Amino acid sequence: MSSPAALTADERARIEAKSALFDPPEPTTPDGRRDLVGLSRAQLAAELVAIGEKPFRAKQLWHWIYHQGETDFSAMSSIARPLQGRLAERFVVGRPEAAMVQTSQDQTRKFLFRFRDGQEAETVYIPDRVEDRGAVCISSQVGCTLSCRFCHTGTQQLVRNLGPAEIVGQFMAARDSYGEWPSPHGETPRLLSTIVLMGMGEPLYNYANVAQAMRIVMDHEGIGLSRRRITLSTSGVVPMMDQVGAELGVNLAVSLHAVRDELRDEIVPLNRKYPIAEVLAACRRYPGASNARRITFEYIMLQDVNDSEAEARELVRLISGMPAKVNLIPFNPWPGSRFTPSTPARIERFARIVMDAGFAAPVRQPRGQDILAACGQLRTEGQRVRAGAALAPPPPAG
16 A cells, blocks of 8 residues: 555656646747746756856856846856857847736736747736835746636636746846846845745646746845745645645745635635645645744635635634634626625624634735736636647646
8 A cells, every 4th residue: 555655746746747738838939049048057057068168157147147137148248259149149038028018006017928939928016005015926827727716817728837937037027127137135125025926827737847937036146036035826736735845945825715625616626636624734734834934825705605704713723723824815806707705894804703813814905906917817818729738638626
């Protein structure tokens, strides 16, 4: 009989194999040049060795790409001019195309990024209301496979995963928009101060690409965001939660949204694979969780669905003893949705019960609603056009 660890490893391998069916295309231009964005340090060094250069050149390029934000080889002044030319012949330092940029009345900015194969994903910058800082909400997939009933993105079929270049490229292009290069050092204030992997897609169904992108973001000689400033949101892909904790150690947010399996089975179908008890057990063993780095439980407030006082008390019971906080999210309506937001009075009663039990329970203020940039509203019109993808079924929930 297999051990629980072996079963977890088997399940993780199955998830990764399913994810590979939706791998992104190679990051090359139509004329065959390779995009250097998204490569690990080792991969970047290997590309340089392949054209006869010394591996140490990778350190120079890394600095220009991720610290300075430079896209033009001829502007990389520490690199000799002949090498600048050779690099330009073979490589590019790319960005996704901003096909549309919208700025909300509350200064939230939404980017529709178009990638080289024509697929698109949305990214949102949410500025702090008081301080000169804010969060970049990044997408990990074109579409989503989870079909959460309250989420607009969930109405769009999974098209494909995003690659490391496309994931980190969203953040870099947002920085371009705000002129925030070179990378601020250490605790120097940043406008784009945090990353939340809460955009389109389930990050843990694209773990390999997400992990490579986040390692690039966290590299102290480049963009240099610490793991404390990165939050990965998952609907509860339990085997991969263990892996992200062991390998990345970023902050964890879990889209819970219900306290009973029967209801969560309906509104978060992934629950049929990984029920509430398994998700909470994975949260309890998540490394690094502490009062200083609490696990966040996202809980969308749906009128007469999951917002009763009894459900608030059950939520408290479920997370008792865990270093956690609860983000209460008023439902953001979208065209065709069948849910309505909970009333402010009901949200307040729910929050009071959670707070009286000793947990922070902030109510997330909707941002960017006028441009459909709020939580659960992101969606594009992506289609499965890559060879083979039209015939491949989306990965099952789990």
